[in-house]
Amino acid sequence: MVYLSNYLTPHTDTVGDIELLRSVFRACMGRRVQLLFVAGPAGAEDATDAAEQTGKGIIARAANDLCRYYAAREGVQTKILRVPFLYTASAALEDPFFAPLFDACLTGSVALQGAVDAAFPLLCAEELAVLVRRIFDSWDASFETLDVADTFHHTSGEVGEALKALFPGLAVTYGDSAGYALPASDVVRVRYGWFQRYDLLRDLSTIQARWDTGRAKKVNPLRAAIDRIQLRTLPIKCLETGVAWVLFEVLERLFSQSAQLNVLDYRLLYVVLIGTLYGLDFGLVAALLASVGLAVSYFTQYGYTFQGLFYEPSNWLPFIAYFVVGAVCGYVQLRNSEAIKVERNRNELVRNRNTFLTQLYHDAIEDKRTYKRQIVGRHDSFGKIFAVTQELDVLNPRDIYRKCCELMSEILENDSVAIYHVSGGAFARLVAASPAIAEDATRSFSLEQLAPLLGGGGRSNLWVNRELTPRLPMFGYTIERDGAPAVLISVRRAAQNQMTLYYQNLFRILCGLVESALGRAFDYEAVAQDKRCVDGTCVLKQAAFGQELAAEQALADSKMGSFLLLRVVPGMEPVGELVGAIGSAIRENDAAGLVDGDVLYLLMRQAKACDLPIIRERLSAKQIAVEPVDGEDIVALLQHISYTGDGEGGAA
Structure with missing residues (x-):
């Protein structure tokens, strides 16, 4: 069972939400019912400051407490799904918020309750239906509150600007409400794999176009009048049936002495009219009233007694005719009404399908044009992949x-x-x-x-x-x-x-x-390993080491990495022996290079100045002393290597 709160649309002023929710819970007690209470953003639990509380927020949070109570005390399997305000983009439905809002926009001015920078979270109802289905597909009996995050973070000011674009010359005024900010939560995304895809500002023009199309539809006046008559309430139909009976009885009395107008049976006309307009039930009631009028006229005008009227079978024919005509006309009207209703539903379905296909066609054409413009320029296009x-x-x-x-x-x-x-x-x-x-x-x-x-x-x-x-x-x-x-x-x-x-x-x-x-x-x-390194070692030659150092310097300049350049201090051991032993003293991702044939450098990748004591301690264990090379000396070394090279083994 899904219970939709009354506060799922902005500017809602309905009452009785908690009472209705309580009656639903009482009906669910003792039954195996899974109830999902869909609440709006007004019931956010973190809005506890006095400045953030509103009457709607207090009522909405009270509804949350009611759900907790019945889940804990009565064992009703309940979950609360707190979502942004809902709107619909369906052509078959009328949006309860935007339709009145568009009507107000036609007057030239509209007022929004939220401030310009107030949060205005909105969610397409069709997307909510997908999420609800996934929740019930993986339902568990534990009570919990699920929050749907506001993905697009629109404000009242952005909605107002979108309305101005749709209605040129529109004046939009804003209130002082701070709006409702939904808590950021990824439980729905992780557990149910659901994401909000539709953006209101992109759908708003489509919703407005459908509203404008529906408003411009023309209805046949005669068909509209008949529909209004048939849609009247039962008391009105009863009153009209009684008034019509009195009217036709008066006509029957007035024209009963006329040679020209007496040939028409006004009571039969009354039965046909009521049966045709209101159906089988009222047709039989009209036949009964016409029979009463005919019997009274027999008694008063022609001096019949009840026995004479009843025991003469030929006198029954008018009464039987009234009931037969009333039943036939009512049945025909009922059958025609059902047939018309079915045809209207079919026509509406075909019309909606045609509108949908037309919209798909126009969307496809627009997408084709858009993709054609973006095929090279877009950051994730094939042109960019080639780049x-x-x-x-x-x-x-x-x-x-x-x-x-x-x-x-x-x-x-x-x-x-x-x-x-x-x-x-x-x-x-x-x-x-x-x-x-x-x-x-x-x-x-x-x-x-x-x-x-x-x-x-x-x-x-x-x-x-x-x-x-x-x-x-x-x-x-x-x-x-x-x-x-x-x-x-x-x-x-x-x-x-x-x-x-x-x-x-x-x-x-x-x-x-x-x-x-x-x-x-x-x-x-x-x-190229043999050409890049000193024979029999992992120490890079001068040109290859210069390229490695330049690459690390580029990473550091781009703030993507760090490095330390160390110069090996000459000691008692000759450089040749150090070159052969240096491979076991540094990490695999570090590099060593020989410059000018007698100066050994160590390139410690992803190392910082704070790591220098640890590096020195590790190298000291190998009898290697080093000193750091600062930024200016690194630039000078790169320029020196670039100018001199080593004439062999340079990396391409």
């Missing part, structure tokens, strides 16, 4: 990481992209992150912590955090190399409207492009 492919056409993985963060932040409209590189088969270390989260992003995960993400993507390698597991991102994509995880691309947080299949597919496509680019870059590094 992404060109952007990622580089051979340095660090440049790919930086471009990946930039492009995904732009296309996905999300500022929480992070990329991790799996090193040593045990840890995933941060290599790049969006500027908004670069400072507080987790710099290292163990593969055990990422087990749900690495093993839950299936064949597509895409994983979605539908269980909202803490410390794990909302989206994750694993790039494998040689059958093992190599790179992890993640989106740490996602808005409610981004938890959609479209968003997942877009994320998968972009990650697939990045995977292809990284595959080429990793293959190139593997092939």
Whole structure:
């Protein structure tokens, strides 16, 4: 059972909501009933300040308390669903709020109760029907309050501006109400997979056009008059039947002595008229009244007695004729009314279907034009995908990481992209992150912590955090190399409207492009490893190290990462021995480079100045002393490497 509160539309002034709800609960007591109470935003529990409380809010919260009482004391399975104000975009229904609002707009001025910046949450009733069905499909007996968040966050001022666009010259005045702000909750999204898709400001023009079309419909005046007569209430019909009987009896008496007008049976005409207008029941009543009038005329005008009238069968014929004619006319009227009603319903259905198909046709034409305009310019179009492919056409993985963060932040409209590189088969270390989260992003995960993400993507390698597991991102994509995880691309947080299949597919496509680019870059590094590194070591030559340092500097300049550049202080050991031993002293994702043949540098990725003591302690255990290189010296070193090069093994 679904109970819709009276406060589901703005500016509601109806009364008796709590009394009716109580009677419904009393009828449900002792029965296996699942009751969903759909309340409006006026009953928000967090509006407890005196300035935020209104009479409607107090009544709405009292209805919530009534639901809790009967759920706890009487065992009625109840849930409260608190939703924004409802409107309908259906052509077959009249919106209880916008139809009167549009009528008021025709006068040239309209008043909204909310202030200009007051929240005006609105939800399409057709979307609510989908959510209600899903709630009942997975119903449980526990009492709870479910909140539907206001996705679009419209205000009274925005609605007023939309009305001005539909009604040129309209004057809109605003009140001082602060509106109703619904609490932000994602329970409905997570549990039922439901999202609000329809935006009022986009639907408003369609609703207004349908209202205008319905208002302009013309009705046949004669048909309208007959419909009004047939739709009158029972007392009015009875009164009209009695008045008509008196009128026709008077006509019968007046014209009974006329040779020309006496040939017409006015009582029979009365029976035909009433039976034709009001149906079988009133046709028989009219026949009875006509029979009474005929019997009285026999007694008064012709001197008949009851015995003479009753025992002469030929006198029965007029009475029988009245009842037969009344029954036949009433039956014909009843059958015709039912046939007309059926045909009207069919015509209305065909008309609605035609209107719907026409609207679909116009929408399809408009969508075609819109898509044609957006096919190249839109941020997630095929033209943009081609641009992404060109952007990622580089051979340095660090440049790919930086471009990946930039492009995904732009296309996905999300500022929480992070990329991790799996090193040593045990840890995933941060290599790049969006500027908004670069400072507080987790710099290292163990593969055990990422087990749900690495093993839950299936064949597509895409994983979605539908269980909202803490410390794990909302989206994750694993790039494998040689059958093992190599790179992890993640989106740490996602808005409610981004938890959609479209968003997942877009994320998968972009990650697939990045995977292809990284595959080429990793293959190139593997092939050029001997040319890039000093023979027999993992220490990069001067040109290759310069490219790695430039890529890290670009990440730092974009606020997507950090690094420390350390210069190895010459000691007792020759540089050649340090070059051979440095590989075991640094992490797999760090880099070492030899500049000018005798100066050894260490590039500590995703490290900060606060990490320097720990790094020095670790290197001291290997008998390696280092000193940091500051920003100006880094720029000078890059310029020096760019100017001199090493003449061999430079990365393309």
